[in-house]
Amino acid sequence: MRIVGRESERAHLTALLDEARAGRGRSIVLRGEPGIGKTALLDHLAENAQGCTVVRAVGVEFESELALASLSELIGPLSPVLGELPAYYADVLTLLVPQKPADSARTPPASADRHAIYAATLALLTAAAARRPLLCLIDDAHWIDDASAAALLFTARRLLADSVLIVFATREVPPFEAPGIETLRLEGLSEQAGLELLARSGNVSPLAGARLAALTMGNPLALIELARVLTLESADSLSDLVEPLPTTKLLQRAFAASLVTMSDRQRQALLVCAAAGSADLEVVARALGALGLDLVALDEGTVSGLVQITGRTVTYRHPLIRSAVYSQAGPGERWKAHAALADACTSPKDADRRAWHLACATVGPDEQVAVALVETADRARRRGGIVAQATALERAAELTGAARPRAERMCAAATIWSAAGALDHSEALLDQAETLAGDDIAARIQVLGERAYHAVLRGRTGDVFDVLVAEAAGAGPQDRLAAGRILSLAMNAPLARWDVAATLEVCEKVMALTAPDGHPDPAFPKGAVRMALARVLAGQAAGAELARECVAVCERHVPNGACAELAEVLTYVEEYALARRMVERDVAGARAVGDIALLGYGLRRRAQLEIRLGRPLMAYSDALECAGIADAMAQPTTIAASRATLALVTAVLGRADDCAAHAEEALRLCPDDDLETGVRVRYALGLVALADGRAADAVDELRRADAAMRAVVEPAVVPVAADLAEALVRTGRPAEARRVLDRLDAGVATTGRRGRRAAALRCRALLARGAAAGPLFAAALEAHDDVDEPLERARTLLCQGQWLRRSRRRKDASVPLAAALATFETADSALWAQQARHELTVLGLRTLPSAEHPGLGVLTPQEWRIAWAAAQGRTSREIAAEVLLSVRTVDYHLGNVYRKLGVSSRRALIRQLGGSAELPA
Numbered sequence: 001m002r003i004v005g006r007e008s009e010r011a012h013l014t015a016l017l018d019e020a021r022a023g024r025g026r027s028i029v030l031r032g033e034p035g036i037g038k039t040a041l042l043d044h045l046a047e048n049a050q051g052c053t054v055v056r057a058v059g060v061e062f063e064s065e066l067a068l069a070s071l072s073e074l075i076g077p078l079s080p081v082l083g084e085l086p087a088y089y090a091d092v093l094t095l096l097v098p099q100k101p102a103d104s105a106r107t108p109p110a111s112a113d114r115h116a117i118y119a120a121t122l123a124l125l126t127a128a129a130a131r132r133p134l135l136c137l138i139d140d141a142h143w144i145d146d147a148s149a150a151a152l153l154f155t156a157r158r159l160l161a162d163s164v165l166i167v168f169a170t171r172e173v174p175p176f177e178a179p180g181i182e183t184l185r186l187e188g189l190s191e192q193a194g195l196e197l198l199a200r201s202g203n204v205s206p207l208a209g210a211r212l213a214a215l216t217m218g219n220p221l222a223l224i225e226l227a228r229v230l231t232l233e234s235a236d237s238l239s240d241l242v243e244p245l246p247t248t249k250l251l252q253r254a255f256a257a258s259l260v261t262m263s264d265r266q267r268q269a270l271l272v273c274a275a276a277g278s279a280d281l282e283v284v285a286r287a288l289g290a291l292g293l294d295l296v297a298l299d300e301g302t303v304s305g306l307v308q309i310t311g312r313t314v315t316y317r318h319p320l321i322r323s324a325v326y327s328q329a330g331p332g333e334r335w336k337a338h339a340a341l342a343d344a345c346t347s348p349k350d351a352d353r354r355a356w357h358l359a360c361a362t363v364g365p366d367e368q369v370a371v372a373l374v375e376t377a378d379r380a381r382r383r384g385g386i387v388a389q390a391t392a393l394e395r396a397a398e399l400t401g402a403a404r405p406r407a408e409r410m411c412a413a414a415t416i417w418s419a420a421g422a423l424d425h426s427e428a429l430l431d432q433a434e435t436l437a438g439d440d441i442a443a444r445i446q447v448l449g450e451r452a453y454h455a456v457l458r459g460r461t462g463d464v465f466d467v468l469v470a471e472a473a474g475a476g477p478q479d480r481l482a483a484g485r486i487l488s489l490a491m492n493a494p495l496a497r498w499d500v501a502a503t504l505e506v507c508e509k510v511m512a513l514t515a516p517d518g519h520p521d522p523a524f525p526k527g528a529v530r531m532a533l534a535r536v537l538a539g540q541a542a543g544a545e546l547a548r549e550c551v552a553v554c555e556r557h558v559p560n561g562a563c564a565e566l567a568e569v570l571t572y573v574e575e576y577a578l579a580r581r582m583v584e585r586d587v588a589g590a591r592a593v594g595d596i597a598l599l600g601y602g603l604r605r606r607a608q609l610e611i612r613l614g615r616p617l618m619a620y621s622d623a624l625e626c627a628g629i630a631d632a633m634a635q636p637t638t639i640a641a642s643r644a645t646l647a648l649v650t651a652v653l654g655r656a657d658d659c660a661a662h663a664e665e666a667l668r669l670c671p672d673d674d675l676e677t678g679v680r681v682r683y684a685l686g687l688v689a690l691a692d693g694r695a696a697d698a699v700d701e702l703r704r705a706d707a708a709m710r711a712v713v714e715p716a717v718v719p720v721a722a723d724l725a726e727a728l729v730r731t732g733r734p735a736e737a738r739r740v741l742d743r744l745d746a747g748v749a750t751t752g753r754r755g756r757r758a759a760a761l762r763c764r765a766l767l768a769r770g771a772a773a774g775p776l777f778a779a780a781l782e783a784h785d786d787v788d789e790p791l792e793r794a795r796t797l798l799c800q801g802q803w804l805r806r807s808r809r810r811k812d813a814s815v816p817l818a819a820a821l822a823t824f825e826t827a828d829s830a831l832w833a834q835q836a837r838h839e840l841t842v843l844g845l846r847t848l849p850s851a852e853h854p855g856l857g858v859l860t861p862q863e864w865r866i867a868w869a870a871a872q873g874r875t876s877r878e879i880a881a882e883v884l885l886s887v888r889t890v891d892y893h894l895g896n897v898y899r900k901l902g903v904s905s906r907r908a909l910i911r912q913l914g915g916s917a918e919l920p921a
Contacts, residue, residue, distance in 0.1 A: 003044050004220070005193030006037060009184060013045050017165050021051070021133045023888075025126075025159025027166040029141070029178045032186035034320050035221025038169035041186075042137045045167065052133040053078075059143030061319070062277035065392065066352050067385020070144035071121065071151050072096040073278075074136060081128045086881065088592075089120035095383050114147060114384035115596040115632070118154040119884050125155055126162045126886035133163035140319055141170040146387035146420075147380075149176070156181055158885050161892035188218020197223055221318060225255065255306075255324040262300055267325070268333065269297035273307055273314045274326040275337045275360070279345070279353060281312045286344035291336065335361045352376045355392070365401035373399070374409070377416075390416035394429065407436035407443045415450050423454060430454075442479065444471060445486050452489035457635050462673055465493040469506070472513070481523060484514035488527050491534070496674050500537045500711045507534040520546075520553040529554070529566045536572050539713025539750040544573040551578055559589025564602040571609050572716050574755060574787055579609050591882075600629035600638070604645050612755075614790035614827050616652040617913075621868045623649045624861050625883070637677075640669035644680040651688035652791065654831030659688045679705045683718050690723055691831035695730035702727055706740070715747035715756040722759035726799075729766045737767060755792055758783035762796045765803070773803050791832075794823035798836050810843050817843070858900045866890055867897040870906055871913035 003010065016026045030038045046054050057074035079097045082090045096117075128134050138144060138152060156166045157180050170176040189197065194213035197220055216222035259267060272287050285295055298314070301307040306321050307314055316322040326334070338361035345354035355372035362369050373396035380389035393413035400406040414429035430447055437443035448464070448471050455464045472487035488510045494502035511531050515521040520528035528550050535543025547569045554562045567583035570576075583606045590599035603626040610619035623646045630642035643666035650658040663681045670677045686701035702724040715721055721744040728737035741763055748757045758780045765776035777800040784793040801817035804810075817839050824833035859867060862883070869879045876894070880887045903909050 003037070003040055004197045005189045006041065006186075009041060009186065010044060012184065013041060013167070014048065016167075017045065017049060017052070017133075017135065020129075020135070020163050020165035023161060023163050025129075025162040025164045025889075026182075027156035027159060028168070028182045028184055029176070030167065030169040030184050030186060031172060033219065034171060035219045035225075035318065036186045036188065037220045038186060039139055040220070042139055042167060042169055046135065046137060049133075049135045052135045053128060053131070054135045054137065056137045056139070057144065057148075058278070059138070059140035059145075060277040061143045061323075062275065062356070064143050064145050065356055065388055066145055067147045067380035067383050067388030068096055068117070068145065068151070069148065070138070071117075071148035074138065074148075074152075075121070075124055078124055078128045081124060081131070084127045085120070085123050086877070088116075089123045092116050092120040093124060114150065114386055115884075117147070117384040118151045119881065121151040122155040122158055122884065122886060123880075125164055125166075126159075126888060129163040130888070134165070136164065136166040138166070138168045141168040142174045142176040143319075145385065147383070147385035153178055153181070154884075158889065160885075161888040162886050188216070189213070189220055189223075190218065194218050194220075194223055221320075255321050258304055258306060258321075259325065259328065265293060265297045266300045267329075268337075269293050270301050270307065270325045271329045271333060272337045272340065273298070273301075274316070274322045275334065275357075276314070276341055277353070278313060278315070279341070279350070281309065281314055283341065283344045283350065283353075284314055286346075287337070287340040290340040290343055335363075352379060359395050359399065362399060364399075366399050367401065370396040370399040370409070386416060386420045390420055390422075397429075403436045403438065404440055404443055407433045407440070408446060410436065411443075411446045411450060415453075418450065418454060418457070423457065426450075427454060441471075442482065445479075445482050449486050449489065452486065452492075456489075456492050457637055458671070460671060460673070462493045462496075465490050469509075472509070480513045481521075484510045484527055485524060487513065488524075488530055491530055496676050498675050498679070498709050498711055500534070500713070504534040504538050507531040520550045522553055522556065525550055525553045525557065526562050526565065529562055529569065532566070533569045536569055536714050537712050537717065539747065541751075543569070543714075544575070547573060548575065548578065551582065554582065555585065559586045559595075559598060561586060561598055561601055564598075564605045567602075567609065568605045571605075571612060572714055573751075574716065574753060576609065576613060576788055580606075583609060596629055597633065600626050600633070600642070603629070604642060607645050607649060611648060611652055613788060614792075614794075614823070616649055616791075617828055617868065619649045620653065621865055624865050636669040637671065637674065640666045640674070640677050643669070644677050644684070647681055647684035648687070651684040651691070652827075652829055654688065654691055654829050654834070656688050656692055656831070659684055675708045679708050679718055679720075682708075683720050683723075686720070686727070687723055688831070690727050690730075691829070691835070693835070695727045698727035699724065699731055699733075713747055714751055714753070715744055716751075716753045719756060719759065721747070722756065722763050725760075725763040726766060729763065734767055737763065741767075754783055754787040755789045758787070758789075758796065759792060762799055766799060770807075777803065790823050791827055791829060794820040794827075794829075794836075795832065797823075798832065798839070801836070801839055805839060805843060814840065814843055814845055818845075859897060863893050863897050863900070866893045867901075867909065867913060870894060870897075871910045873910070 013028070016028060019026050030041060032038055042056075046056070055074050055077050057070045059070055063069045075093070076097055082093060082097065085093070125134060125136065136152075141149065152166065152168075156178075159166070168176065168178065168181075188194075191210060191213050194216075195209045198209045198212065212223060212226060216226065259270075262270075268291065269288055272291070272293075273284060276284050276287065288294055288297065298307060298309070302309060305317055307316050329337070338357045342354050342357035342361060345351070345357060351372075355369070355376040358369045358372055373392045377389045377392035377396065380386075380392060390413050393409055393416060397406050397409035397413055400409055410429050410433040414426040414433065417426040417429065430450055434444065434447045437447055448468060452464050452468055468486055468490040472483040472490070487506060491503055491506045491510070494500075494506065507527075507530050510527045511518065514524050514527040528546060532543050532547040532550060535546065537543075547566060550566050554566050563582040564586040567579040567586075570579035570582060583602055586598060587602040587606060590596070590602055603622045607619040607622040607626065610616065610622065623642070627639075627642040627646055630639045643662045647659050647662040647666060650662060663685050666677060666681045670681070682701045682705035686698045686705065689695070689698035689701060702720055705718065705720045706724050709718060709720065721740055725737045725740045725744065728734070728740065741760055744756065744760045744763075747753070748760055761776050761780035761783060765773040765780060768776055777796065780796045781793065781800070784796060797816035797820035801813045801820060804813035804816070817836050821833055821836035821840065824836055865883055866879055869882060874882070876887050876890045880890045883890070885893075897909070898904060901909070901912055903912055
């Protein structure tokens with residue numbers, strides 16, 4: 001049917017479709033009140049999508065709790081494309097797409113991380129678009145389940161060089177949030193267009209038509225439906241309608257009028273259809289039969305156009321008709337309808353529908369229904385439907401009678417809600433669970449463990465410290481391992497304050513509970529890892545020994561963060577090879593299973609390791625990916641930690657403005673009592689200031705970091721001391737510098753840390769007078785030979801060269817300065833390289849133009865990640881899986897990279913960026 005009006009909207013949508021056909025992916029959200037014409041525009045677009053594959057999904061209110069129901073509906077027709085996807089993505093999507101017998105050899109995975117489903121959805125839609133341009137239409141998006149919405153919005157934001165157009169149509173209430181996607185708001189039709197639409201309805205006087213167009217504010221559906229039930233031969237026929245009347249009420253009045261003349265049997269049949277959602281006709285027929293009805297009872301509804309039977313489904317002409325039918329029924333009628341539908345859902349594929357119908361038909365506690373909902377939650381978990389999982393668990397808890405299992409289910413729901421980012425709602429459920437737990441220690445520990453996790457996410461670990469310690473003491477005699485696990489969470493509070501004594505005390509209690517023999521407990525190796533960290537912070541030699549002992553135990557577990565956590569400790573004690581082995585295990589494991597939280601955790605620690613090893617470009621790639629993951633998780637403390645890492649990486653790279661921007665965001669998001677993140681940010685700001693020759697600024701930042709860490713004996717945790725001492729020397733404060741170095745020397749003497757010993761000797765050389773500096777520089781360089789920290793060695797060479805030049809030993813000065821410059825330029829440490837270059841220029845030596853990495857200045861962060869990955873020899877498909885973009889979009893970005901860097905091939909890119917063939921493994 002031809003659309004009346006909407007010329008500009010139709011033209012805009014057609015233009016977007018033409019862009020998609022040309023290989024420029026697009027997405028848009030149509031917003032407007034019910035009946036405003038969103039579906040009509042989708043139909044018009046589909047009718048004019050010649051040469052395109054068109055797939056559709058419609059949100060249904062009842063199905064909003066069924067994880068990935070809408071996504072499954074949308075991608076079902078694309079199942080032939082699964083064979084073109086990487087095996088992991090294809091396996092993930094088999095959870096959603098029904099398999100034909102010929103495809104039954106493909107076994108769905110036991111579960112899938114939600115981000116893996118997002119990436120797989122992107123891969124499937126773009127692979128389908130490589131065959132033919134793809135048009136995806138999602139109607140009533142406000143009612144699609146959260147997991148489907150997240151996957152489709154994830155994909156919509158990443159379309160760039162793919163022949164895909166995704167169109168969402170939604171009301172304003174309930175809200176459908178789609179940040180970053182174009183919005184087109186639909187208003188009412190003009191009076192002329194409204195009259196033209198009314199003319200199709202029969203004998204409508206111009207005056208009555210104008211009056212109705214004004215009353216409905218040009219809403220097309222209201223015009224059509226009211227014209228059906230009102231006499232419009234004169235304006236007097238509208239005298240009982242008073243302006244302004246909301247469109248929804250007008251429509252409800254019109255639809256209610258259609259039900260008045262129906263029999264009870266007909267209304268009951270329509271109610272079953274309203275409660276059924278998009279269930280198969282066979283299910284509806286069985287439910288009607290259970291109520292003593294049959295499909296004949298739907299005849300009046302189909303004749304009047306309220307419902308239509310298409311193939312194997314019964315659908316309402318408009319969602320508001322469904323709502324009107326359902327809302328006009330009494331509670332008892334609804335319960336009966338849902339109970340009949342539950343009995344009719346006999347197929348395994350309808351198990352989730354059955355559980356929710358049972359829940360809707362149940363008033364008081366019912367363990368069988370609760371168990372069915374728990375099973376539904378587990379299926380949602382395996383499909384990555386985190387909100388559906390949480391909702392099902394919460395309803396299961398509500399239907400549980402006994403206090404302890406109700407508390408356990410309520411706490412389990414709270415845990416999933418917190419993972420979904422709904423912390424306030426999660427905490428409300430924890431309040432209920434704690435009340436239900438009463439004096440049951442095991443149940444209380446479960447609740448408190450989740451409260452401790454909330455405290456970490458909110459950066460308020462001190463809020464739960466005393467409670468955790470007290471509860472763990474009470475639980476210890478009954479369940480030592482459970483008590484130890486919860487007590488280990490209490491470590492976060494003193495650690496965030498750099499309170500080493502309190503951290504050590506907590507960890508000692510954890511070890512007494514979980515590993516009284518002092519060796520890592522295979523059931524809970526994180527307890528020993530945290531004990532190793534506490535001992536390292538305290539300067540105890542046993543810390544490094546325990547960390548090395550933890551390696552084999554952690555490697556026996558599936559990747560769960562223990563290896564990455566241990567890698568951080570091993571980095572502090574200069575066990576760099578072991579640290580790499582540990583962190584790579586968790587990073588690789590996270591990628592293999594799509595665990596995005598673990599991946600971000602591991603990448604941040606690997607970036608810190610790469611900085612120590614003088615590979616800031618590798619660290620930059622990891623830090624960018626980590627920041628992207630943190631943004632997706634939307635937890636402020638996680639974002640703050642990721643920005644602190646980016647601040648440090650950009651400080652080493654000498655990008656002062658970027659460092660300042662990242663530091664500002666980290667400090668803005670970082671809670672006041674999170675001194676750990678604050679120290680890392682101040683260290684980054686001080687380091688970049690020192691490299692930039694702003695020694696006074698460096699003193700200000702580094703002094704604040706140093707003051708916060710006075711209780712930390714291990715000097716390599718955040719290596720502030722040597723840089724602060726150097727900044728003090730350069731600002732003419734030698735006495736203060738000596739006091740800082742005395743503390744650093746004491747820490748080195750206690751821990752034997754070789755890199756920090758070399759840095760301390762460098763600073764002693766800066767303080768020395770005349771020829772006395774020479775032996776100190778030589779000793780520092782000899783100490784550097786014992787540890788793989790090339791940038792620290794280069795800084796010592798730079799300082800030595802500066803001393804030699806000032807001592808008028810110009811020829812001798814050129815050798816360390818040239819060596820320092822070479823290392824800085826290889827690492828892309830621009831500001832340190834600038835200092836070395838300046839010194840060589842003062843000596844009268846000509847140097848090649850600055851080798852500051854061109855990519856960092858001209859490429860966007862996304863382009864840089866892709867360029868760096870390509871320079872390491874990864875294929876476009878491998879890069880696409882890593883950065884969560886389509887292959888075509890990766891190639892599009894690479895085209896921009898080539899143009900900006902002036903290269904024409906990957907080989908040239910590898911040469912220019914210093915790719916894997918030129919970098920250590």
